[in-house]
Amino acid sequence: MSGHSKWATTKHRKAAQDAKRSALFSKLSRNITVAAKEGGDPNPDNNASLAAAIEKAKGYSLPKDKIKVAIDKAFGSGKDAANYETTRAVRATVTINPRPAVIVANSATKTAGAADPIFTGTVTGLVRAGDLGAVSFGRSNAAEGVGFYPGVIGATFLANPNYSVTVVPGSLQGDTASVSCKP
Structure with missing residues (x-):
């Protein structure tokens, strides 16, 4: 026996796994948000890139609530929607007069x-x-x-x-x- 408990080894291994999983889930959520914005539609039936991003996320066991939050984030809906105003970027020529x-x-x-x-x-x-x-x-x-x-x-x-x-x-x-x- 080396003087270390078995639990300490398990705890360190689990912490490393959780960190990798968290980074992966963040990346998958970001991909869903980007796909939803670029496709312009929160419905995966009408947005092929969003459907592909969701399928990939499900393959890595991303929970459904995280998928919904990522889509809501792209379109300014969800629990914080009332606090924000959604605007679209437009190109314009602006003249600033003295x-x-x-x-x-x-x-x-x-x-x-x-x-x-x-x-x-x-x-x-x-x-x-x-x-x-x-x-x-x-x-x-x-x-x-x-x-x-x-x-x-x-x-x-x-x-x-x-x-x-x-x-x-x-x-x-x-x-x-x-x-x-x-x-």
Whole structure:
């Protein structure tokens, strides 16, 4: 006697057999699922590849309930069917258009001879703030005289191909400086 029990030897042999059988059953179940999907019909009478896969599985003693589960898995039925929506893959051409974004520069008033005011504006249509970088506002002319300058306040931003950006310029009104004289 070698000091090992007969049961330990039997247990190890059975574990190895069970592992091989489990791997075989998994492969047979997968073959049934694939055959059912490719044939497009869960009925083996109408699906020759499914019928062949089932016959092969029966030859290896795959239980009927495992066969049914494999077929149900292919067509989204069975106990978990309510949790899933079955869809078919289709080929399609998709066009992704840039999202419209609008930058509106606010109009401003400036007193002649004074420094420019801080130009402001609004940005709408972005998915995330900062998608166009730090948007800044400024004017496109250097005129200092009194008068109305339409569309001279614009915006600078970081170009982003995911957006179609429209800039609505603001106007600048140059007013006269008030002079007070003391006698």
